[in-house]
Amino acid sequence: MPTTILEDIRLADGTPAAITIRDGRIAAIGAPPPPSPGEERIDGGGALALPGLVEAHAHLDKTLLGMKWYRNDVGPSLVDKIENERLQRRVLGIDPARQSARQVVLALSKGSTHVRTHVDVDTEIGLSGIEGILATRERFRDEVDMQVVAFPQSGMLVRPGTLELMEAAMRAGADVVGGLDPCAIDRDPRAHLDAVFALAQKFGAPVDIHLHEPGELGGFSMELVVERTRALGMQGRVVVSHAFCLGMADAAYVARLVEQLAEARVAIMSHGAPYRPVPSVRQLHDAGVVLCCGSDGIRDTWGPYGNADMLERAMIVGLRNNLRRDDEVELALDMVTHGGARAMELEGYGLAAGCHADIVLVDAEAPAEAVAARPPRRLVLKRGRVVARDGRALATAP
Amino acid sequence: MPTTILEDIRLADGTPAAITIRDGRIAAIGAPPPPSPGEERIDGGGALALPGLVEAHAHLDKTLLGMKWYRNDVGPSLVDKIENERLQRRVLGIDPARQSARQVVLALSKGSTHVRTHVDVDTEIGLSGIEGILATRERFRDEVDMQVVAFPQSGMLVRPGTLELMEAAMRAGADVVGGLDPCAIDRDPRAHLDAVFALAQKFGAPVDIHLHEPGELGGFSMELVVERTRALGMQGRVVVSHAFCLGMADAAYVARLVEQLAEARVAIMSHGAPYRPVPSVRQLHDAGVVLCCGSDGIRDTWGPYGNADMLERAMIVGLRNNLRRDDEVELALDMVTHGGARAMELEGYGLAAGCHADIVLVDAEAPAEAVAARPPRRLVLKRGRVVARDGRALATAP
Numbered sequence: 001m002p003t004t005i006l007e008d009i010r011l012a013d014g015t016p017a018a019i020t021i022r023d024g025r026i027a028a029i030g031a032p033p034p035p036s037p038g039e040e041r042i043d044g045g046g047a048l049a050l051p052g053l054v055e056a057h058a059h060l061d062k063t064l065l066g067m068k069w070y071r072n073d074v075g076p077s078l079v080d081k082i083e084n085e086r087l088q089r090r091v092l093g094i095d096p097a098r099q100s101a102r103q104v105v106l107a108l109s110k111g112s113t114h115v116r117t118h119v120d121v122d123t124e125i126g127l128s129g130i131e132g133i134l135a136t137r138e139r140f141r142d143e144v145d146m147q148v149v150a151f152p153q154s155g156m157l158v159r160p161g162t163l164e165l166m167e168a169a170m171r172a173g174a175d176v177v178g179g180l181d182p183c184a185i186d187r188d189p190r191a192h193l194d195a196v197f198a199l200a201q202k203f204g205a206p207v208d209i210h211l212h213e214p215g216e217l218g219g220f221s222m223e224l225v226v227e228r229t230r231a232l233g234m235q236g237r238v239v240v241s242h243a244f245c246l247g248m249a250d251a252a253y254v255a256r257l258v259e260q261l262a263e264a265r266v267a268i269m270s271h272g273a274p275y276r277p278v279p280s281v282r283q284l285h286d287a288g289v290v291l292c293c294g295s296d297g298i299r300d301t302w303g304p305y306g307n308a309d310m311l312e313r314a315m316i317v318g319l320r321n322n323l324r325r326d327d328e329v330e331l332a333l334d335m336v337t338h339g340g341a342r343a344m345e346l347e348g349y350g351l352a353a354g355c356h357a358d359i360v361l362v363d364a365e366a367p368a369e370a371v372a373a374r375p376p377r378r379l380v381l382k383r384g385r386v387v388a389r390d391g392r393a394l395a396t397a398p
Numbered sequence: 399m400p401t402t403i404l405e406d407i408r409l410a411d412g413t414p415a416a417i418t419i420r421d422g423r424i425a426a427i428g429a430p431p432p433p434s435p436g437e438e439r440i441d442g443g444g445a446l447a448l449p450g451l452v453e454a455h456a457h458l459d460k461t462l463l464g465m466k467w468y469r470n471d472v473g474p475s476l477v478d479k480i481e482n483e484r485l486q487r488r489v490l491g492i493d494p495a496r497q498s499a500r501q502v503v504l505a506l507s508k509g510s511t512h513v514r515t516h517v518d519v520d521t522e523i524g525l526s527g528i529e530g531i532l533a534t535r536e537r538f539r540d541e542v543d544m545q546v547v548a549f550p551q552s553g554m555l556v557r558p559g560t561l562e563l564m565e566a567a568m569r570a571g572a573d574v575v576g577g578l579d580p581c582a583i584d585r586d587p588r589a590h591l592d593a594v595f596a597l598a599q600k601f602g603a604p605v606d607i608h609l610h611e612p613g614e615l616g617g618f619s620m621e622l623v624v625e626r627t628r629a630l631g632m633q634g635r636v637v638v639s640h641a642f643c644l645g646m647a648d649a650a651y652v653a654r655l656v657e658q659l660a661e662a663r664v665a666i667m668s669h670g671a672p673y674r675p676v677p678s679v680r681q682l683h684d685a686g687v688v689l690c691c692g693s694d695g696i697r698d699t700w701g702p703y704g705n706a707d708m709l710e711r712a713m714i715v716g717l718r719n720n721l722r723r724d725d726e727v728e729l730a731l732d733m734v735t736h737g738g739a740r741a742m743e744l745e746g747y748g749l750a751a752g753c754h755a756d757i758v759l760v761d762a763e764a765p766a767e768a769v770a771a772r773p774p775r776r777l778v779l780k781r782g783r784v785v786a787r788d789g790r791a792l793a794t795a796p
Contacts, residue, residue: 069763072723274672275720303722304770305713315703319714322673324701325470365467372702 009044021357024383052113052358053310054340057294060100060117061129096132108393110309111360111377118151151178179209206237218245241269247277267343272317292343293335310336311374329368357384407442419755422781450511450756451708452738455692458498458515459527494530506791508707509758509775516549549576577607604635616643639667645675665741670715690741691733708734709772727766755782
């Protein structure tokens with residue numbers, strides 16, 4: 001593989017630089033090296049270089065992207081939405097392979113080079129969602145690194161047979177064991193979490209648990225997660241997604257929970273839900289908790305919003321947390337880059353010699369401007385190969 | 399002026415239609431009329447037609463658009479931000495005429511055909527902000543209808559001389575009397591509001607008051623606003639902007655306030671601040687309160703966010719209020735169209751025969767998609783003239 005020089009870029013602190021890429025990795029960052037035969041040179045046009053964006057919480061199997069507009073008139077409760085989705089999967093014909101491919105192409109165009117996606121597993125669809133997503137992972141293996149979470153969206157123990165399907169999903173190639181509201185959905189938090197962690201142990205896999213439960217109820221579930229993380233030596237391998245309970249009013253209890261998360265190295269995924277109490281990004285960051293971010297569902301039967309742009313998502317987190325100063329906005333940017341990489345345990349992530357050459361160029365004077373203005377991505381590289389240019393992915397969606 | 403036919407557009411309910419425009423107004427909406435000599439035909443490409451977007455709360459005088467990136471390291475309090483802004487006006491050289499022109503051009507590109515802007519009036523800059531904005535209003539008189547609010551950002555009674563400047567601003571051509579946190583800033587709510595309403599009476603002008611005051615304090619100020627609106631017969635002529643107090647915990651008190659707002663026809667401007675308690679858009683709508691929306695400050699010394707796109711702003715309001723169903727998202731869209739028009743007392747607004755031909759075309763299957771996806775505006779017409787096309791304004795920014 002020839003050497004590629006990505007010239008005339010700027011680093012986060014404004015320093016002009018060139019990035020030398022060899023064998024898909026960053027060989028050097030600094031002054032442009034003298035020309036050498038056979039190398040390729042790419043003009044960065046003075047753009048800001050960021051490491052590839054990390055989408056740490058997607059639902060690729062359920063987006064309606066590219067389908068006819070779905071007029072949403074669903075009821076207000078969580079269960080309404082879950083049941084409506086199961087119904088619409090059949091009525092609308094939401095094909096997981098096709099739909100996930102569409103969202104991957106959109107995500108590439110926005111500069112995501114890593115995606116963790118939760119994929120529904122239930123007794124109605126079995127593993128068809130997982131199989132569709134695994135096909136998409138294979139199809140785009142050179143464009144994006146994808147982690148697949150086996151996700152019991154409709155409940156695990158309340159729907160006998162689901163746990164066995166979860167195990168089959170892991171055997172089929174899922175990477176992460178998912179879980180969901182152990183009190184609110186399965187009505188048996190101990191059993192739900194024991195099953196999730198046992199499966200994770202069996203496959204040596206990490207855990208990622210959706211926790212929408214509010215206030216003290218969610219706090220209790222979170223404690224149970226932390227206890228298991230510690231007892232099983234899974235520090236650094238567990239993510240709690242949403243964690244709305246950390247936005248509860250009882251600040252002293254929240255502070256104790258945050259301390260436990262930091263100590264057990266449980267990461268938090270927050271996408272800055274504007275209508276709910278949310279974890280304070282600053283508080284968690286100051287306590288040393290790893291923070292990541294994701295789109296959550298986009299354009300699906302749950303709601304119409306979202307465009308897979310992790311810079312826009314960082315902006316929403318910034319707005320939700322009132323991050324205004326540049327150093328604060330950079331915290332939101334960190335969640336969609338390095339924070340996501342830590343939560344997802346990515347090897348060789350970053351803009352440094354030795355790392356994979358996963359790079360996004362964006363026309364912005366400063367990192368905070370990249371978040372606030374979200375300009376089209378000038379160039380996206382995955383392991384040194386151009387995968388998107390001027391806001392468009394080179395791959396095409398089905 | 400010749401007849402213009404805007405062909406091949408779709409109305410909100412999906413009906414294909416053509417809009418006939420004569421003398422800057424909509425002459426008819428329906429089946430395309432037979433060709434007639436001398437008329438101009440514009441191809442709408444099947445796009446969704448919306449009435450021109452209404453930006454009901456901007457701060458055109460303070461944006462840093464087009465200037466070097468401003469690295470923000472301001473302190474957290476409201477007073478920190480107000481004082482820093484006064485300082486940076488000099489340090490950075492924020493020229494109100496130039497900067498407001500830049501934001502107007504951006505707003506045009508996003509489809510805003512009406513803008514209400516608050517303009518700082520204080521003892522340091524005097525009327526220079528007002529004069530700059532009035533110059534911009536004149537410059538773009540054929541592209542956008544602009545309402546200018548004389549706004550005592552640094553306090554009115556606490557800074558002797560400001561009230562006289564406010565009166566001079568109204569005489570110079572400002573349209574609306576502004577006010578600001580009568581308890582928190584001027585420390586004398588009765589005197590502040592009496593002065594604001596007296597000025598409004600003197601000029602026969604409407605009132606638009608920034609009310610950031612939280613909880614019961616803001617509720618008290620709001621009651622004082624309603625009392626004066628009623629006593630002076632100013633029903634339908636008063637806007638309370640932000641109104642964070644309506645997001646307070648005491649639901650019964652909020653309900654009483656909402657009832658009073660509806661009865662006195664005081665409109666509420668909410669831009670869906672994601673980090674604060676906010677008025678419930680649904681509750682206010684159901685009570686019959688007029689709702690409008692605005693960008694508030696964009697890319698300024700207060701914070702880096704914002705792009706003058708009222709469809710994006712409607713999305714943020716939608717996210718903040720958890721508006722998911724199409725009928726709910728349409729409520730947010732109404733705030734940036736008809737609601738804004740009612741709050742700003744616009745004559746001849748809407749997509750109907752007899753109205754001004756202020757029209758935005760957007761590639762969306764449904765109104766909710768326009769909000770969720772915010773596609774580039776295909777075409778923007780102001781009084782029948784094209785002012786923006788394919789996401790770009792025809793006017794250029796200084």
